Structures are given as C-alpha cells and as structure tokens.
Amino acid sequence: MRGPRAAAAGDHVCGGAACRLVFSRRGQMDESAFRHYLQTQVRLRHGVAEMVRRQQALREADEREHEAVWAAAQAHLGAAADGALRLVVPSGPRRRAPLAQRRLERYRQHLQEVAAAAAATTATALPEQAPQDQPAAATPLEGRLCGLCGGGCCTMGGDRAYVTADTMRRVMRLHPQWSAADVVQAYLDRVAPRTERHSCINHGDGGCTLPRELRSDTCNDFACAALSTLQQQADGAARRQPVIVIRRRLGQWTRASHGADNRITAIALLTEEGARRLPLALAAAPAALRDEGGA
Ligand code: SF4
Ligand code: SF4
Known part of the structure; x- marks a missing residue:
C-alpha cells in the first residue's frame, strides 16, 4: 500500500x-x-x-483556443495578415468612477514622503542628467497593443503608482528648477477626476495619465509577455508586419485565477497604421464563417 x-x-x-x-x-x-x-x-x-x-x-486548453482563433482570423483577413505576429493580451479594468478624496490624500502623502527623501539626497548629489533619465517613448504599435489591453498590468499600482524616491530623483534631475513641492504638484495635477476603481490612481479614461518621464522605472520597464515579444520582434525598428491580437477578460495578475471567467473579449489586427477590430464570432465561429473573405 x-x-x-x-x-x-x-x-x-x-x-x-x-x-x-x-x-x-x-x-x-x-x-x-x-x-x-x-x-x-x-x-x-x-x-x-x-x-x-x-x-x-x-x-493547454487556452493555447488550443488561441491557435484556432489565430487561424480563423488569418483566414478571415487573407493577405492582409500575411506574416502576422500572434499575441495574447490580458484586460485592464473597465469600472471608472469619480476619484475618491481619500485616494488622493493617500497619494499626496506618499508623494510628499518620497519627494522629501529624494530632495534630501539630491541636495548633496550632482543634479546631472543621466542618459536614461528620459524614458524611451512607446512605438505606435506598442501603444496600440497596450491600448487594446487597457492597462491589464496597472491594477496593482494602487495609490502609490510605484513612484519611489528614485523616480523623484530622476524627475528632479530632469527639472532642476522644481522644488520638492513642485514635483509633488506635478504628479497631483495629472490625476484625472475619474479613475479606474480597482487600479492605479493614474489609470484614467485613456490609459495612464502620467507622461513617461514622471512614471516609475517599474512602469517604464515592465513588459508583459505580449509586449516583450513585440519589442523583441521589432528589434528597435518599426514593425511592418501586422499583429493579430487576442484579448482575454482577466488582468495580468489575475489571469491564473482558477475557475474565473477568462473568455476572449476582443480580436484585433494591429499595424503601424492603425487598429482594426475583428468579429468576436471568430472565437467560436463555424468553419464557414472562418472561411469568409476580409470584412
Ligand atoms: S504591458 Fe501588457 S499588460 Fe501592460 S498594458 Fe501593455 S499589453 Fe497590457
Ligand atoms: S503610473 Fe501609469 S503605467 Fe504606472 S501603474 Fe499607474 S497607470 Fe499604470
């Protein structure tokens, strides 16, 4: 036994x-x-x-479904999808609400603390800009990918938005004329009156309300598997081939939750020129619909 x-x-x-x-x-x-x-x-x-x-x-079931949807999308699009990269993204939350005052106060307090810590060290350090102080902008295709997702990786940002004393030091080197209070105000000025309820305080209607130079290194450096694949494939140059993207319902940090509804909520063709939504029916389409020509 x-x-x-x-x-x-x-x-x-x-x-x-x-x-x-x-x-x-x-x-x-x-x-x-x-x-x-x-x-x-x-x-x-x-x-x-x-x-x-x-x-x-x-x-494994998800992967089989992805393969079927990509194949259906490819058949639907015909030559427009030749050489397409295939990616899957999570979803950002979609429950915006007026910003609660207590969230703003928590954020203000956090910003004041990290700005004070940064000011205490920059007073003795040379305020020279380092080459990496100005974060690289996302390419249009990267922007479209994250736009389709809607910030699935921002949900843990809370009322601190990953902003640290290091972030503040970088911002102070970029703007040596700003006092610590000015830096704090620059962040507060960018909080939208309506934010995502279960996400970062800077997660507004059109995505992140902070310009890249004010975002933390965590935010600027993070790339989910889909974004990372896109960046590697592009290899620094503009990507000319299209990208077929499947979006799933759950966020980046909840997608492994067992038993949760993680259905496909969007399918899209992204190119350097724009984004085109494909019929969601492709996710469960019979062969006849999948074999249809371009929309
Ligand atoms: S990095 Fe990934 S998870 Fe984050 S917004 Fe972009 S596509 Fe979504
Ligand atoms: S600061 Fe912007 S990029 Fe960073 S977690 Fe918040 S919304 Fe997302």
Missing part, C-alpha cells in the same frame, strides 16, 4: 528534498503525531499537485 500510513511505517517513497524534510521531523514526534503530520503533508501536496495539473490543463 502506498500512502501516509505505509510511509509512516518506514516506506520512504519519494526521496526528494521536500520528502526528506517531512521525514526529518519524525524524531521530534511520537508515532501518532507524526502519522497525523504526515497525512496532512500528503493532503497538502496532493492539493498542490492537483492545482498545478488543473492550471496546466487550463493553459
């Missing part, structure tokens, strides 16, 4: 580091306490293994 009881009797079934760790506790407990501990550990590990198995199955 394989199981906790048999194992407690000395049947060391695994030999891995986790298993050795569990068995290392044996000398610290009597037989019945150790058996109970062992059964709990086995249940926990089975639970984790089951979760991993389900996640894997979910990922």
Whole structure:
C-alpha cells in the first residue's frame, strides 16, 4: 500500500528534498503525531499537485483556443495578415468612477514622503542628467497593443503608482528648477477626476495619465509577455508586419485565477497604421464563417 500510513511505517517513497524534510521531523514526534503530520503533508501536496495539473490543463486548453482563433482570423483577413505576429493580451479594468478624496490624500502623502527623501539626497548629489533619465517613448504599435489591453498590468499600482524616491530623483534631475513641492504638484495635477476603481490612481479614461518621464522605472520597464515579444520582434525598428491580437477578460495578475471567467473579449489586427477590430464570432465561429473573405 502506498500512502501516509505505509510511509509512516518506514516506506520512504519519494526521496526528494521536500520528502526528506517531512521525514526529518519524525524524531521530534511520537508515532501518532507524526502519522497525523504526515497525512496532512500528503493532503497538502496532493492539493498542490492537483492545482498545478488543473492550471496546466487550463493553459493547454487556452493555447488550443488561441491557435484556432489565430487561424480563423488569418483566414478571415487573407493577405492582409500575411506574416502576422500572434499575441495574447490580458484586460485592464473597465469600472471608472469619480476619484475618491481619500485616494488622493493617500497619494499626496506618499508623494510628499518620497519627494522629501529624494530632495534630501539630491541636495548633496550632482543634479546631472543621466542618459536614461528620459524614458524611451512607446512605438505606435506598442501603444496600440497596450491600448487594446487597457492597462491589464496597472491594477496593482494602487495609490502609490510605484513612484519611489528614485523616480523623484530622476524627475528632479530632469527639472532642476522644481522644488520638492513642485514635483509633488506635478504628479497631483495629472490625476484625472475619474479613475479606474480597482487600479492605479493614474489609470484614467485613456490609459495612464502620467507622461513617461514622471512614471516609475517599474512602469517604464515592465513588459508583459505580449509586449516583450513585440519589442523583441521589432528589434528597435518599426514593425511592418501586422499583429493579430487576442484579448482575454482577466488582468495580468489575475489571469491564473482558477475557475474565473477568462473568455476572449476582443480580436484585433494591429499595424503601424492603425487598429482594426475583428468579429468576436471568430472565437467560436463555424468553419464557414472562418472561411469568409476580409470584412
Ligand atoms: S504591458 Fe501588457 S499588460 Fe501592460 S498594458 Fe501593455 S499589453 Fe497590457
Ligand atoms: S503610473 Fe501609469 S503605467 Fe504606472 S501603474 Fe499607474 S497607470 Fe499604470
């Protein structure tokens, strides 16, 4: 018999580091306490293994669906999609509401703290601009990709927006004439009256309300898998080939939630010139519809 009881009797079934760790506790407990501990550990590990198995199955099902949708979109578009890159993006939240005063106050307090910390060090440091102080702008295609997604990676920004003393130092080097109070005000001036309820305080109607030079390094440097693939494929040059993008319903940080509704909510063709939405029916279309010509 394989199981906790048999194992407690000395049947060391695994030999891995986790298993050795569990068995290392044996000398610290009597037989019945150790058996109970062992059964709990086995249940926990089975639970984790089951979760991993389900996640894997979910990922594989999603990948099969992506392949079918990309193929349907390719057939629908014909030559317009020749050589298209295929990407999947998450979704940003879509629940804007008037900005709550308490959010603004928390943000103000955070900004004042990090600006004071930055001013204390820049007073003794040379306020020279470093080449990386001016963050690179997104290409039009990158902007369209993030626009279609709607800021799926911004939901953890909260009322701090990842702004740190390092961010402030960079801004102060770019604007040496600004006092710490001016810097704080520059951020506050850019908060929109309506913001996404479950996202960063700077997540407004048209996306991020901060210019890149005021955003944190975290914001400027982050690229989800889709954006990262696009950047690598473009390799610094404007990408001429189109991109077929599937957008899923959940955000970047919630998309692995088991059992959550993560259906496809948009399919689009992005090019250097513009964005074109494709019929959502392609996600579940019969072969006849998929074989239709361009819209
Ligand atoms: S980086 Fe990715 S997750 Fe973030 S807004 Fe752009 S496409 Fe969405
Ligand atoms: S500051 Fe802008 S880019 Fe950064 S998390 Fe907030 S909304 Fe997103």
